[in-house]
Amino acid sequence: MKAVRVGLLGCGTVGGGVVKLMRRNAAMLAARLGARLELAAVADRSLKPDPSLGLYAELITRDAQALVTRPDIDVVVELFGGLEPAQSLILKALAAGKDVVTANKALLAERGDVIFKAAVKSGRFIGFEASVGGGIPIIRTLREALAADRQRAVYGIVNGTCNYILSTMAENGSEFADVLAAAQRSGLAEADPTLDVGGHDAAHKLALLVTLAFGVALRPSQVHTEGITRITLQDIAYAREFGFTVKLLAIAKHEDGAIEARVHPTMVPSRHLLASVNGAYNAIYIQGEALGSTMYFGLGAGEMPTATAVVADILEIARMRLAGATEASDHALGYPYSAIKPAKVKPMDRIACEYYLRFMAEDKPGVLGRIASVLGRHKISIASMIQQERAPQVPVVMRTHESQERDLRRALAEIHRRKIVKTEPVFIRIEERL
Amino acid sequence: MKAVRVGLLGCGTVGGGVVKLMRRNAAMLAARLGARLELAAVADRSLKPDPSLGLYAELITRDAQALVTRPDIDVVVELFGGLEPAQSLILKALAAGKDVVTANKALLAERGDVIFKAAVKSGRFIGFEASVGGGIPIIRTLREALAADRQRAVYGIVNGTCNYILSTMAENGSEFADVLAAAQRSGLAEADPTLDVGGHDAAHKLALLVTLAFGVALRPSQVHTEGITRITLQDIAYAREFGFTVKLLAIAKHEDGAIEARVHPTMVPSRHLLASVNGAYNAIYIQGEALGSTMYFGLGAGEMPTATAVVADILEIARMRLAGATEASDHALGYPYSAIKPAKVKPMDRIACEYYLRFMAEDKPGVLGRIASVLGRHKISIASMIQQERAPQVPVVMRTHESQERDLRRALAEIHRRKIVKTEPVFIRIEERL
Numbered sequence: 001m002k003a004v005r006v007g008l009l010g011c012g013t014v015g016g017g018v019v020k021l022m023r024r025n026a027a028m029l030a031a032r033l034g035a036r037l038e039l040a041a042v043a044d045r046s047l048k049p050d051p052s053l054g055l056y057a058e059l060i061t062r063d064a065q066a067l068v069t070r071p072d073i074d075v076v077v078e079l080f081g082g083l084e085p086a087q088s089l090i091l092k093a094l095a096a097g098k099d100v101v102t103a104n105k106a107l108l109a110e111r112g113d114v115i116f117k118a119a120v121k122s123g124r125f126i127g128f129e130a131s132v133g134g135g136i137p138i139i140r141t142l143r144e145a146l147a148a149d150r151q152r153a154v155y156g157i158v159n160g161t162c163n164y165i166l167s168t169m170a171e172n173g174s175e176f177a178d179v180l181a182a183a184q185r186s187g188l189a190e191a192d193p194t195l196d197v198g199g200h201d202a203a204h205k206l207a208l209l210v211t212l213a214f215g216v217a218l219r220p221s222q223v224h225t226e227g228i229t230r231i232t233l234q235d236i237a238y239a240r241e242f243g244f245t246v247k248l249l250a251i252a253k254h255e256d257g258a259i260e261a262r263v264h265p266t267m268v269p270s271r272h273l274l275a276s277v278n279g280a281y282n283a284i285y286i287q288g289e290a291l292g293s294t295m296y297f298g299l300g301a302g303e304m305p306t307a308t309a310v311v312a313d314i315l316e317i318a319r320m321r322l323a324g325a326t327e328a329s330d331h332a333l334g335y336p337y338s339a340i341k342p343a344k345v346k347p348m349d350r351i352a353c354e355y356y357l358r359f360m361a362e363d364k365p366g367v368l369g370r371i372a373s374v375l376g377r378h379k380i381s382i383a384s385m386i387q388q389e390r391a392p393q394v395p396v397v398m399r400t401h402e403s404q405e406r407d408l409r410r411a412l413a414e415i416h417r418r419k420i421v422k423t424e425p426v427f428i429r430i431e432e433r434l
Numbered sequence: 435m436k437a438v439r440v441g442l443l444g445c446g447t448v449g450g451g452v453v454k455l456m457r458r459n460a461a462m463l464a465a466r467l468g469a470r471l472e473l474a475a476v477a478d479r480s481l482k483p484d485p486s487l488g489l490y491a492e493l494i495t496r497d498a499q500a501l502v503t504r505p506d507i508d509v510v511v512e513l514f515g516g517l518e519p520a521q522s523l524i525l526k527a528l529a530a531g532k533d534v535v536t537a538n539k540a541l542l543a544e545r546g547d548v549i550f551k552a553a554v555k556s557g558r559f560i561g562f563e564a565s566v567g568g569g570i571p572i573i574r575t576l577r578e579a580l581a582a583d584r585q586r587a588v589y590g591i592v593n594g595t596c597n598y599i600l601s602t603m604a605e606n607g608s609e610f611a612d613v614l615a616a617a618q619r620s621g622l623a624e625a626d627p628t629l630d631v632g633g634h635d636a637a638h639k640l641a642l643l644v645t646l647a648f649g650v651a652l653r654p655s656q657v658h659t660e661g662i663t664r665i666t667l668q669d670i671a672y673a674r675e676f677g678f679t680v681k682l683l684a685i686a687k688h689e690d691g692a693i694e695a696r697v698h699p700t701m702v703p704s705r706h707l708l709a710s711v712n713g714a715y716n717a718i719y720i721q722g723e724a725l726g727s728t729m730y731f732g733l734g735a736g737e738m739p740t741a742t743a744v745v746a747d748i749l750e751i752a753r754m755r756l757a758g759a760t761e762a763s764d765h766a767l768g769y770p771y772s773a774i775k776p777a778k779v780k781p782m783d784r785i786a787c788e789y790y791l792r793f794m795a796e797d798k799p800g801v802l803g804r805i806a807s808v809l810g811r812h813k814i815s816i817a818s819m820i821q822q823e824r825a826p827q828v829p830v831v832m833r834t835h836e837s838q839e840r841d842l843r844r845a846l847a848e849i850h851r852r853k854i855v856k857t858e859p860v861f862i863r864i865e866e867r868l
Contacts, residue, residue: 021582021724031649031773032581129579135725137579145563145571147466148455148745215465273731276710290455290738291569297707298728308725311582319765331753339465 001030004318005040007067007098009089010079011053011060014103014130015042017307018077019053022314029311033318037311043067045080068093074321075314078102087111094122099321101313103130103306109204109220112211120330120337125320127313128332132205133158135305136298137312138284142212143334149288151213153253155268155434158205160280160300161189161196162228162248166265167278170236170245176229188280198227199248199263206250210261213286214254215335216343218261223250224348226264235358235428238397239267241386242356244430245275251431258346267356267430274434285434293434349406354383354430357412359396359421368396370420378411379403393422399430435464438752439474441501441532443523444513445487445494448537448564449476451741452511453487456748463745467752471745477501479514502527508755509748512536521545528556533755535747537564537740543638543654546645554764554771559754561747562766566639567592569739570732571746572718576646577768583722585647587687589868592639594714594734595623595630596662596682600699601712604670604679610663622714632661633682633697640684644695647720648688649769650777652695657684658782660698669792669862672831673701675820676790678864679709685865692780701790701864708868719868783840788817788864791846793830793855802830804854812845813837827856833864 006022008015022029022037030036042055043064061067068076068089076093078100080086086107090100091114100119102108108115108128119126129139133156142151157163161183168179180197183189195201203223210218228248239246244267253260268274273295277283282300287293299305330336361367372382386397400408412425440456442449456463456471464470476489477498495501502510502523510527512534514520520541524534525548534553536542542549542565553560563573567590576585591597595617602613614631617623629635637657644652662682673680678701687694702708707729711717716734721727733739764770795801806816820831834842846859 017724025582025584028584028649029582032769034770135722136728137575140574140579141571144750145574145746146742147749148459148463149742150459150462215462271710273707273710276705276707288569288742290451290458291742292733292739294570294730294732296728296730299726304724305726308580308583308722312579315581316578335466336468 002035002322003038004033004035004321005038005072005074006314007040007070007073007076008042008079009064009067009077010081011042011044012079013303014306014310015044015079016050016053017303018079018310019055021304021307021311029315033315033322035318035322037314037318040073041067041070064089065092068098069096073098075099075101075317077310077314078104081106083107083110087114090115091118094118094124097122097124099125099317101127101310101317103128103310105131105204105208109207113217116332116337119332125317126332127317129313130306130309132208133282133284133296134298134300134302135308136282136284136296136300137309138209138296139212141296142209143331146286146288146291147334149290151254151286151288153287153434154209154213154251155274155285155431156202156206156209156250157247157274157277157281157283158250158300159196159202159248160282161193162202163277163282164188164280165197166228166231166246166248169231169233173233175233176231197229199225202248202250202263206252206261206263209250209284210252210259210343211333211340213252214259214343215340216259217340218259218343218345222261222343222345224262224264228265231265234395235356235426238358238386239356240270242267242384242399243270244268244356245270246428247274249431257344259343260346260351262348262351265428267428268434269432272434287434351405352402354402354432355400355408356428356430357398357400358426359415360393360423361396361421363392363394367420371396371415374415374420375411378407378414380408380411436469436756437472438467438469438508438755439472439506440509440511440748441474441504441507442476442511442513443498443501444515445476445478446513447737448740448744449478449513450484450487451737452513452744453489455738455741455745463749467749467756469752469756471748471752474507475501475504498523499526502532503530507532509533509535509751511744511748512538515540517541517544521548524549525552528552528558531556531558533559533751535561535744535751537562537744539565539638539642543641547651550766550771553766559751560766561751563747564740564743566642567716567718567730568732568734568736569742570716570718570730570734571743572643572730573646575730576643577765580720580722580725581768583724585688585720585722587721587868588643588647588685589708589719589865590636590640590643590684591681591708591711591717592684592734593630593636593682594716595627596636597711597716598622598714599631600662600665600680600682603665603667607667609667610665631663633659636682636684636697640686640695640697643684643718644686644693644777645767645774647686648693648777649774650693651774652693652777652779656695656777656779658696658698662699665699668829669790669860672792672820673790674704676701676818676833677704678702678790679704680862681708683865691778693777694780694785696782696785699862701862702868703866706868721868785839786836788836788866789834789842790862790864791832791834792860793849794827794857795830795855797826797828801854805830805849808849808854809845812841814842814845
């Protein structure tokens with residue numbers, strides 16, 4: 001029986017999962033492929049992978065640079081993460097005729113131009129299913145299954161940490177800081193949670209999804225990014241009264257040739273399927289012109305879920321390799337790389353949606369009137385309001401009709417500047433019609 | 435620019451959608467493929483396809499037999515449905531070196547052995563994404579994305595008509611017959627609805643899903659199949675009291691080398707994602723050993739949704755064809771065809787689950803005691819009960835702990851035989867732990 005030999009860069013959580021899965025399912029994988037998948041080498045900086053993996057000492061090397069050009073290795077799996085040395089190692093592997101599988105969303109989002117171009121040039125495959133949505137097959141779905149349709153919009157819950165925090169706040173009635181601290185203690189959030197709770201991880205993933213969904217290139221810096229740190233229990237409770245649930249959504253829309261791309265806390269109708277995606281689960285909801293709405297749900301991170309995506313990529317690449325196919329890398333993004341042009345991005349000022357607004361006002365006659373009058377002057381019309389019982393400082397909570405972001409920001413700035421309210425007004429965008 | 439030429443068998447609803455989609459998205463499809471997708475011929479029995487499609491008269495033929503061997507056609511798309519002439523036409527097309535795309539779940543489920551073997555022999559591709567779940571990419575997801583994992587269970591809402599009827603009954607409080615009649619008037623249900631409401635369409639789909647998920651062959655006749663015709667508003671209301679929603683589920687489980695495969699009305703926890711899949715939508719919920727739970731949601735039928743799956747298959751096959759690849763048909767089921775053995779099916783008697791039970795009893799002292807005593811003798815233990823107000827005939831409604839199907843059936847038969855209750859006891863299976 002033939003063998004396809006795999007070199008692993010990184011043997012941490014996901015790498016360990018890959019080793020376990022390849023071993024546990026070796027017979028099944030060989031039956032599917034008609035060839036054995038063999039682990040040829042593992043480069044790990046710590047040189048101390050989990051002893052329970054039972055890796056032979058001979059397999060382990062510190063020399064990643066040598067691994068990626070070894071003639072007995074067919075497929076290089078990059079799980080170091082980060083920009084360097086991951087980028088140089090992948091480029092070196094491609095140049096040496098290796099196919100590459102990676103889960104490195106940051107690298108692909110920031111340096112996709114270099115990586116994908118190199119894959120095309122070398123005629124090798126690059127698999128990156130694990131880079132977005134963990135074990136949810138969203139990359140190949142956009143690239144292949146939805147390839148006959150034009151996508152209109154993508155709404156993703158793509159950061160498990162944020163979704164866990166927001167759903168736990170809603171369920172247990174705990175404030176953000178407490179849930180985050182508990183999540184850090186239990187390993188569900190990083191010690192430095194900025195990448196996750198700041199929305200940056202989701203922005204990286206959205207940049208990749210935009211390319212696959214719309215066939216245009218987008219840098220993470222072009223994604224308007226807001227995190228969940230300012231979300232309070234109070235706003236979650238009011239959202240519920242309006243029939244909404246607060247989620248960190250990665251949103252991309254394609255209209256009139258322009259791309260709207262943004263990551264921010266979003267109120268979605270509580271009856272919508274996305275509102276039922278709780279805990280560390282991820283989901284990507286896609287609207288297509290011909291297909292209508294589809295949704296893909298599952299665990300977006302974790303050792304074994306992510307490993308299934310990595311090994312599925314290895315399997316598919318091994319199958320192509322055994323069939324003698326090359327140059328199909330140019331299909332990695334669903335379009336030939338040369339056909340992918342930079343996205344024309346719609347400025348955030350120009351987007352339109354409904355808004356949830358909360359003002360902390362002194363309970364004096366006329367405050368509501370002054371707020372409403374400023375909003376009205378800026379073409380923001382109020383759809384409904386929640387009346388509060390009287391107290392020295394009362395929240396004035398409302399939901400607007402569809403408004404322009406620019407108008408809204410000007411109105412809120414004016415209300416704040418003129419000291420009509422006590423603290424900076426809170427606003428959360430609503431996606432009503434998804 | 436090269437061209438890949440498509441011959442269409444059948445130009446009804448889905449065929450019309452394929453023509454529209456290929457025309458509307460011609461430039462995008464050509465950009466993705468680096469070649470034009472051309473419609474070369476359409477065989478339609480009525481010879482009167484929808485005039486709005488604007489098909490040139492020269493494209494239309496009555497002679498399907500001649501179409502499938504025409505040298506200028508690369509890919510044959512079979513949308514006639516049914517066993518014949520679809521089967522002979524597909525076999526003839528494969529023998530003539532054409533790749534084949536079909537949406538024909540009945541044919542693949544009943545005669546997959548013939549069709550897939552012929553595809554392997556001819557070294558051609560066979561695409562059938564549209565056969566299950568319409569536009570939901572469940573076929574390629576099981577075949578490729580989840581290929582590194584072992585599936586444990588598949589739970590599918592795969593018949594849109596049944597899901598529409600059950601969710602409308604629950605939402606509007608209308609009885610089955612009324613909702614069905616309205617669905618027939620609006621075209622959501624067939625004039626003869628037996629295939630749908632009898633569960634047979636779902637059983638065909640489940641047979642295909644079993645092969646893809648577990649790598650074993652299963653005939654639709656091996657699927658225990660019950661329809662939704664006996665579901666009443668009363669049971670839907672009691673289900674809700676117990677915290678359940680009634681869905682027609684296609685269920686397959688793999689345990690200890692045996693397959694459990696059944697289609698029947700099922701109570702699922704109302705908080706579960708599957709319970710929120712309403713109207714004509716479909717969803718397939720899969721539990722994998724390493725990946726855990728994933729779900730795939732979308733429209734399972736209809737002109738344009740199904741057409742997106744057909745054209746995605748054409749696109750993928752065209753890409754392989756242009757790359758000079760052959761014999762990959764042997765990957766159509768995710769395993770080489772020769773590796774797929776007949777499923778060992780667990781008899782229905784041997785399954786175990788919780789049950790919802792409803793008895794119509796005269797309100798006489800001792801009836802409940804007699805019911806409970808028969809159940810107890812057959813090892814059925816009661817988990818909870820709903821007490822009813824007194825009336826001449828009162829429903830006794832209960833939920834059991836996990837029990838063996840054989841024990842349950844014996845107990846109900848005895849209760850009925852001994853005339854402890856007035857009418858045949860009603861039972862609905864519960865899937866609590868999905």
